[in-house]
Amino acid sequence: MYKNIKIINQNNEGEGIAKINNKVIFVPYTLKNDVVDLEIAKNNKKYDIGKLINIIISSEERRNVMCPYYYNCGGCNIMHQLYNYQLEFKKNKIINNLKHITNIDIDNIDIEYDDEYYYRNHITLSVKGNIIGFLKRNSNDIVDIDKCIISSKIINDKINEIKIFLNKYKDNNINKISIKSYKEILIEIESNKFSLKDEFIKYVKCDSLYLNNKLIYGKDKADIDFGKYKFKISNKSFFQKNTNIALKLYDYIKDNIDLNSNVLDLYCGIGSIGIYIANKAKSVIGVEIIDDAVKDAKNNAILNNINNIEFISGKVEDNISNINNIDTIIVDPPRVGINKKAINDIIKINPNKIIYVSCNSTTLARDINHLKEHYIIKKMKLFDMFPNTYHCESVCVLERR
Ligand SMILES: C[S@@+](CC[C@H](N)C(=O)[O-])C[C@H]1O[C@@H](n2cnc3c(N)ncnc32)[C@H](O)[C@@H]1O
Structure with missing residues (x-):
């Protein structure tokens, strides 16, 4: 056992970082400025995984958790961190990922939040x-x-x-x-x-x-009731997991859509973003891989009396190379980010604006790195869709150079 080890930082997954004999150790359930006793649970080549044994000095960021299962259950990972520090952790994580992967400096980012409990639908x-x-x-x-x-x-x-x-x-x-x-x-x-x-x-x-x-x-x-909109969703279609935060996120996207613009809504799920912003746009085209979700999207457009929207069923990377005359592209990909071919097609379409909605700051930074020769980050905002976990949603508004 190693005694009196100071935790010096937090990794991307919210685990504390310590160093022993110059080797990095990730220690779940610890926080910056904790002093702890730990054991090595697993040896890896570049870093070890530690097991928290005792907290000797407790970090100012630590709190008692309300969930009786937290330290056993793999569902949440940073519930032991005071909520305001969780928000700081998420901001820093995105700022650091952008800095390390794209060399872009962002001073500060606003973060929207809501209830930290009872939010998942x-x-x-x-x-x-x-x-x-x-x-x-x-x-x-x-x-x-x-x-x-x-x-x-x-x-x-x-x-x-x-x-x-x-x-x-x-x-x-x-x-x-x-x-x-x-x-x-x-x-x-x-x-x-x-x-x-x-x-x-x-x-x-x-x-x-x-x-x-x-x-x-x-x-x-x-x-689904969503603000003034109504959606119907099939079993396998995707919908945002935190309705209150999703509403704030969609409002932010809508604020950044120019009046009468032609919009491409990529990775559109049941068409919810496209439908939400449609009355500000001239036209919207949604693209989604899951055919049931596309059927839902078409029904949802009718249900909400939206008639300037159409949907394409299929992979983004297979379906956008012939699309042109687009002012704004919204992308909301899964955690793996945007396929390289799709990024090249987006660059060829040459929209004035790209609104990138991301649930993974590492792939967001990788994709922005590919786009940065042509686009600059104009604005960015975070949305704490998943409090008490290390996940964070962000919206990045990119404009053509
Ligand atoms: C994070 S969800 C976003 C859904 C929607 N924009 C929303 O706000 O509810 C990502 C969506 O991308 C779809 N998807 C994943 N890979 C895809 C691909 N290669 N081409 C098109 N859609 C894809 C998934 O089925 C899912 O509906």
């Missing part, structure tokens, strides 16, 4: 017999939970109902359950052999029940 939990919860860090063991304080109150009610069902029917053969709480509740069960549908819906009230992406009860789509 969608979770997926693992199940074994009557045990339900997230997986323990780096393990396949399930941490049995009765509640999840970052998930919505409705999701917590559903966890209670599901637990009653699981306790009654331990031989349920369920592997995973995903719960989505919008205006309506959509539940999906993953199982190789599930035959307790009637029993399940007796205990768990929901509007839609899917088994392995096949509807077995209720409506095929769930209704």
